[in-house]
Amino acid sequence: MKVHRPADQRGRTTYGDRTRLCTFSSGDYHDGDWMGWGALRQLNEEFLPPGATVPSQRVANMELLTLVLDGVLLRDDLALGAGALAWTGAGHASDTPVETVGADGARVLRIAIQPERVNLPPAAAIRNADPGAPVDAWTLLAGGDAAPAGLPLRQQAWLRHARLSPGARLALSLVPSHRYWLQLLQGAAMVDGLALSAGDGVAWANESVADAIVAGVDGASVLLFTLPR
Template sequence: MRIFRRRGEPAPRRPLRVIRADERAQTRRDGITTRHSFSYGDHYDPDNVAFGPLRAVNEECLDPGAGYDSHRHSDVEIITWVLDGVLAHEDSTGTRGVVRPGEVQHVSARAGVEHTERNASEHEPLRFLQMMVAPSEAELAAPDPGPPSYRQWDLQGARGYPLEVLQLREGVTLYAALLDPGDVVELPEDGLVHLQVTRGAVEGAGVALDTGDVVRASGRGPLAVRATTSSEILAWHFAPKEHD
């Protein structure tokens, strides 16, 4: 989504929070290093438990052959984005397969799902983001959440503009953008935006951001992002009704 302003018209200011890559909490276990953008597991920060309905953004780095044995999630939407390597996935819906860079996986674990995740390679490392979004209040209040569901698809997008990756529901959208140096994009103008640099370096709202850095913006006015190197960004947008 491109948003244009009149020539010379300044962008409205947005309240910002910047989280640098090396400020994220880390968990290490048996060939796995996880960097958390929110409170997660043993890492608790009462000021960093959620941003709108977003509850977790975990950067997972798995050694060759390493992985997570079967574990359960419920009442959460799980979105997986592979950065490097190949992720092998199997879950209690009977689905099994692999996820590669350029693909996105969405598991809706409303009623509960068990899954395993492993590095599919015995030789190459794996790095991926796993993001978790809470259901709406109406979905949580429903007497029957329905069975878990799974979907996965390739993304074939042009460079230089935000591509809508996934709309979980009205007002909850994930964007991705592949940017060449000097490319400028503007993310939606109202509500909340959670932006993570997954590759390269950009300037977001006048702040220099490197790989792994996060900026959270709230208020009105578009969030302008300019690439300083060849880059990739992921950005969640939450419309006002999702956080009022």
């Protein structure tokens, strides 16, 4: 099964001067057809105005990831620039850090993944952007069996990122033993017969795919989630 989630069909919510585009049901946005994709429960693109403060939230039994797409986000007195990834393992209960937005505003991707076990101890870590990450190749950002460069996840799930140069081809090999979600963050690309624009998502379950992601004329930035079946 393959599903396509176009960017312009996502739900839209506002919290004061913050705006969220929700791939799945989240907060005030509910769509019974889009409750998540396996263990992937939240995928929100959030736009934060300059100087905004995002208050702490009490969360339990969820793996939370915040990927900074543009701007600067201050977390625990640390400045997270574009490409930084923050992980909160909200076990039996955890308070998310208070966040303050930099002077130019910020755009972030909020991700929530169900853990494989509940009531684990709370944990947190940050992975700063790697300016030396290769182009036209996958980089592991987080995973259940993460390499030293990746953040830990308490689920057999993996998050990879690729930055593609104009016209580049990147192999995509999928097997039926996992679910997958591909999110296009920037640019345009073709994959498995679909033309994707920024904000579009495509997912597979019980599929065997041997294809390539082909970047458009301005290149592309993509995330790939590998999830339990």
